[in-house]
Amino acid sequence: MDPVTRPVNVVIRTAKPDSATSATAIAPRSLTKMPTGGPLVDTFGRIHTDLRLSVTDRCNLRCVYCLPEEGVVFRPREEILSFEEIARVARLARGLGVTAVRITGGEPLIRRNVVELVRQVAEIGFEDLSLTTNGTSLSRLAKPLAAAGLLRLNVSCDSLRPERYASIRRRGDLDEVLTGMDAAEEAGLLPLKVNVVLVGGVNDDEVLDFAAFARATGRTVRFIEFMPLDADGAWQRGAVVPSDDVLARISSEYPLAAIDPERLDPAPADTYRFSDGSKGAVAVVASVTRPFCGTCNRLRLTADGAIRNCLFSDNEVTIRDSMRAGASDEEIALAIRRSVWGKLPGHGINDPGFLRPARSMSMIGG
Numbered sequence: 563m564d565p566v567t568r569p570v571n572v573v574i575r576t577a578k579p580d581s582a583t584s585a586t587a588i589a590p591r592s593l594t595k596m597p598t599g600g601p602l603v604d605t606f607g608r609i610h611t612d613l614r615l616s617v618t619d620r621c622n623l624r625c626v627y628c629l630p631e632e633g634v635v636f637r638p639r640e641e642i643l644s645f646e647e648i649a650r651v652a653r654l655a656r657g658l659g660v661t662a663v664r665i666t667g668g669e670p671l672i673r674r675n676v677v678e679l680v681r682q683v684a685e686i687g688f689e690d691l692s693l694t695t696n697g698t699s700l701s702r703l704a705k706p707l708a709a710a711g712l713l714r715l716n717v718s719c720d721s722l723r724p725e726r727y728a729s730i731r732r733r734g735d736l737d738e739v740l741t742g743m744d745a746a747e748e749a750g751l752l753p754l755k756v757n758v759v760l761v762g763g764v765n766d767d768e769v770l771d772f773a774a775f776a777r778a779t780g781r782t783v784r785f786i787e788f789m790p791l792d793a794d795g796a797w798q799r800g801a802v803v804p805s806d807d808v809l810a811r812i813s814s815e816y817p818l819a820a821i822d823p824e825r826l827d828p829a830p831a832d833t834y835r836f837s838d839g840s841k842g843a844v845a846v847v848a849s850v851t852r853p854f855c856g857t858c859n860r861l862r863l864t865a866d867g868a869i870r871n872c873l874f875s876d877n878e879v880t881i882r883d884s885m886r887a888g889a890s891d892e893e894i895a896l897a898i899r900r901s902v903w904g905k906l907p908g909h910g911i912n913d914p915g916f917l918r919p920a921r922s923m924s925m926i927g928g
Contacts, residue, residue, distance in 0.1 A: 596899060596900065596903040597899070598896070598899070600659075601658070601659040602658050602659055602660070602861070602898070602899060602902045603902070603903070604871070604902050604903055604904075604905040605903060605905070606856075606905070606907055608856075608857070608858060608859060608905070609659070609859060610659075610660070610859050610860065610861050610871075610902050611659060611660055611661045611662060611859050612660065612661075612662045612663075612664070612859050612860045612861070613652065613655045613660045613662070613663050613664075613860070613861055613862070613863065614663075614664050614666050614860060614861070614862040614863070615648055615651075615652060615663055615664070615665050615666065615683070615862075615863050616666045616667055616668065616670075616862065616863060616864050616865040617643075617648060617665060617666070617667060617668070617670045617673045617676060617679060617865055618642065618667045618668040618669070618670060618672065618673045618865050619636050619637050619642075619667065619668045619864075619865045619866070620636050620667070620668045620669065620672060620673075621667060621668045621669040621672070621696070622669055622672050622696070622698060622733065622734070623669065623696055623698070623731045623732065623733045623734050624731070624732040624733055625718075625720070625730060625731050625732070625759075626729075626730055626732070626761070626764070627730075627759050627761060627788055637865065637866050641866045641867075641882075642865050642866055643863075643865060643866065643867045643882060645675075645678060645679045645682060646682075647867065647882070647885055647886075648679060648682075648683070648863070649679070649682040649683060649686070650885065650891075650894075651863050651881070651894070651898075652683050652686055652688075653686050654891055654894055654895050654898065655861075655898065656686050656687065656688060657895070658895060658898060658899070660688070660861075661688060661689040661690065662688060662689060662690035662691075662692075663683055663688050663690070663691050663692075664691075664692045664693065664694060664716075665679070665680065665683070665691075665692070665693040665694070665712075666693070666694050667694075667865070668865065669695065669696050669698075669699075670693060670694070670695060671693075671695050671698075671699040671700070671703055672699065676703075677703065677706045677707055677710045678710075680693070680707055680710040680711060680712050681710040681711060683711075684710060684711025684712065685711070690713060690714075691711060691712055691713050692712070692713060692714045692715065692716065693707070693712055693714075693715055693716070694715070694716040694717075694718065694757070695715060695716070695717055695718070696717070696718050696731075696734065696739070697717040697718065697719065697738070697739035697742040697743060698734050698735075698738055698739060698742065699742070700715075700717070700739075700741075700742025700743065700745050700746050701738065701741050701742045701745045704742065704745040704746045704748070704749040704751060705745070705748075705749045707749070707751065708749040708750050708751055712751060713751070714751050714752060714753060714754070714755075715746050715751045715754055715755070716754075716755045716756075716757050716784075717739065717742065717743055717746070717754065717755070717756055717757065718756075718757045718758075718759070719736075719739050719740075719743075719756050719757070719758065720758055720759055720760075720765055721736070721765050721768060722736070722768060722771050722772065722775060723736075723768070724736045724737070726765060726768075727739075730764065730765065743756070743779075743781070753781070753782060754781050754782075755781065755782045755783075755784055755845075756772070756775075756776075756781055756782070756783045756784065757784050757786055758772055758783060758784065758785050758786065759786045759788055760785050760786065760787065760788060760803040760808065761788045761801050761803070762788075762800060762801045762802065762803050763801070764801075766803045769785065769808055769811050769812060770811065770812065770815055772785070772844075773812045773815065773816055773844055774816075775842075776842035776843060776844055777816065777836060777840045777841065777842045778842070779841075779842060780841035780842045781842055782833065782842065782843040782844070782845055783842070783843075783844050783845070784831050784844075784845040784846070784847055785803075785805065785808045785844065785845070785846050785847070786846075786847040786849070787802050787803065787804070787805060787846075787847060787848055787849050787850045787851060788801050788802050788803070788850070789849050789850060789873075789874075790874075799850075802850050802851065804848070804851045805832075805846035805847070805848035805851060805852060806848075806851065806852075808846055809834070809844075809846060812834075812844055816836050816837075816838070816840070817836070817837040817838070818834040818835070818836060818837060818844065819834060819835055819836075819837045820832065820833075820834050821833045821834060821835055821843070830847045830849070830854055831845035831846065831847050832845060832846050832848070833845040849909075853908055853909060855872075855907065855908035855909055856907075856908075858872075860873075861898070861901065861902055864878070866882060867880060867881055867882025867883070867885070868880045868881070868882070869881060869897065869898055869901040870901070871901050871902055871904060871905040872905060872906065872909055873909065874909035875905075875906065875909070877901075877904060877906075878901075879897050879898070879900060879901040879904075881894055881897050881898075884897065
């Protein structure tokens with residue numbers, strides 16, 4: 563059955579000659595039904611070109627903002643997509659106009675033979691192929707990942723203080739993550755970005771430390787607002803550290819200048835360079851206090867084979883069983899289109915009736 567449709571104005575988004583994403587209105591038109599060709603568009607005119615591929619819901623850490631310390635129940639392995647199934651979805655997405663893929667989890671580098679999956683996805687020919695990791699396996703895998711075709715990395719690291727890192731992550735070691743970052747850069751996985759989830763009263767006193775780290779290493783440190791995606795359900799708005807406050811703190815010590823401030827960019831982070839010309843950069847992802855849903859261009863494939871059109875939505879289109887029952891490429895592509903077409907205008911975190919998603923971040927894939 564066709565989804566409910568309504569007329570909307572569509573703005574086709576194009577790329578600048580340098581391939582940096584921009585949003586340029588070139589042909590407003592009205593859609594009264596879901597297109598069966600052309601780019602992946604929703605009813606609000608957003609073109610979806612970025613696919614997040616979650617390859618596992620498992621993780622070797624137990625971060626306080628993501629997973630409980632004990633009693634985690636993971637999906638049975640037979641419910642997780644095979645490499646061939648993941649690569650098939652990626653290939654179909656490429657044919658639908660997706661240009662960028664990010665491999666996620668859980669922790670993607672604990673998936674056995676993950677380098678082979680990276681090779682399979684790289685061979686499809688995306689313009690950008692990246693991966694988000696907690697960094698604990700990078701010293702061993704950075705070079706093989708680069709050789710397989712991975713282009714760049716985001717590494718999660720929420721503290722530069724070993725004891726605090728251990729208390730937030732509840733497993734793992736800070737030194738192995740920092741060493742892994744060095745190994746990634748040596749392997750050519752650049753630019754390397756460092757993701758920091760700030761939680762009020764936990765690690766927000768390290769904002770300036772991380773800014774100094776960015777200046778010393780030349781890396782981009784991204785401060786991410788704490789989102790209601792923790793499996794413990796402990797998220798509270800008071801624990802969110804507003805991105806504007808983060809920028810004000812950094813600017814008081816290291817004046818900042820926005821990078822391409824006039825560009826309407828679907829990327830979730832607003833990035834700033836240091837005004838004194840120092841290397842490195844800082845960025846903020848203001849998912850809670852300044853949502854960027856209006857330019858969102860992302861869709862997700864969960865490790866167990868569901869297409870999600872929003873990180874915070876429980877509206878999923880499951881394609882695993884259809885693939886295993888012999889569905890054609892055309893049928894799977896249509897299911898992907900239907901998922902994107904059903905996307906809501908925003909995640910609604912700030913609405914009174916907001917309900918947090920049933921799945922936690924590790925089950926969805928960042």
